[in-house]
Amino acid sequence: xQQVKQSPQSLIVQKGGISIINCAYENTAFDxxxxxxxxxxxxxxxxxxxxPDVSEKKEGRFTISFNKSAKQxxxxxxxxxxxxxxxxxxAASPNQGGKLIFGxxxxxxxxx
Amino acid sequence: GAVVSxxxxxxxxxxxxxxxxxxxxxDFQATTMFWYRQFPKQSxxxxxxxxxGSKATYEQGVEKDKFLINHASLTLSTLTVTSAHPEDSSxxxxxxxxxxxxxxxxxxxxxx
Numbered sequence: 001x002q003q004v005k006q007s008p009q010s011l012i013v014q015k016g017g018i019s020i021i022n023c024a025y026e027n028t029a030f031d032x033x034x035x036x037x038x039x040x041x042x043x044x045x046x047x048x049x050x051x052p053d054v055s056e057k058k059e060g061r062f063t064i065s066f067n068k069s070a071k072q073x074x075x076x077x078x079x080x081x082x083x084x085x086x087x088x089x090x091a092a093s094p095n096q097g098g099k100l101i102f103g104x105x106x107x108x109x110x111x112x
Numbered sequence: 113g114a115v116v117s118x119x120x121x122x123x124x125x126x127x128x129x130x131x132x133x134x135x136x137x138x139d140f141q142a143t144t145m146f147w148y149r150q151f152p153k154q155s156x157x158x159x160x161x162x163x164x165g166s167k168a169t170y171e172q173g174v175e176k177d178k179f180l181i182n183h184a185s186l187t188l189s190t191l192t193v194t195s196a197h198p199e200d201s202s203x204x205x206x207x208x209x210x211x212x213x214x215x216x217x218x219x220x221x222x223x224x
Contacts, residue, residue, distance in 0.1 A: 034212070043116075043205050043215035044156065089155060096212050097144075102155045 002027060004092050006103030013110050019077040021106045023090035026071065030092040034100070035064065035075045038087045047075075047088075049096075080110045113139050116208045118216035125196055125223055133191045133219045135206030141186035142208035147179075150203040150218075162189045196223045 006023045013019045023033075034049035050057045050064040050073065057064045063076040077084055090103040115138040125131045135145055143164050148156040160170045160181050168181035178200075180192040189208075193200055201223045207213040 036215075041203075041218070041220070043118075043207075043218045045215065046212065049212070097209050099146075099158060099161065100156075100213060102157075105153075105155050107153075 004101050004103040010107045013080045015112050019080045022074045023103050024072045025092050029094050032093045032096045034091050036089045082110045085110050114214040116214050116216040118219050122220045130194045135189045137187045137208040140210050144209040145189040146207045148205045198223045
């Protein structure tokens with residue numbers, strides 16, 4: 001099964017709050033799990049990525065939590081800011097340079 | 113580093129004509145590039161994998177005779193949409209592979 005399921009489809013968070021986006025996968029051959037941020041009319045940009053050998057990775061306000069047994073991973077955005085308003089995509093790949101399978105996307109709106 | 117450009121950023125063409133989109137890696141060489149299509153409010157769907165000096169590998173359901181891909185050099189891949197129709201109107205995004213995929217800014221194609 002090649003799908004990556006992402007939820008929620010949309011999310012509204014107050015400034016300073018925590019935004020949480022979840023993804024689930026089926027294929028145990030996936031070994032690389034990146035998150036991308038996309039602004040309207042632009043290409044996606046890599047935010048942060050994780051491999052299954054760690055359960056958490058943090059970069060600034062962005063944290064990925066990874067649950068290998070449940071085949072789930074999530075993105076946490078701490079202290080969310082209006083500038084974080086964008087669409088976020090999770091993805092999965094058999095390796096860092098391989099084909100990416102994208103989730104459906106989450107439209108995040110951070111209210112001032 | 114790792115900058116990818118696309119040209120044009122926006123193109124309008126008449127139904128039945130062909131249009132070429134360029135993808136360039138500006139500061140690195142890329143043996144492999146990917147082409148994606150994204151419809152409004154939807155995720156990125158991989159169309160094909162482009163390898164320098166060889167034929168592209170198309171994903172299931174993508175018409176190879178309609179979407180011609182040429183990866184003639186280590187910094188340039190082109191996507192030609194032949195005999196375009198209004199249903200081909202979409203946002204086309206390329207990526208170039210170095211240590212990971214680096215995405216271009218996208219090309220908005222409108223077929224009238």
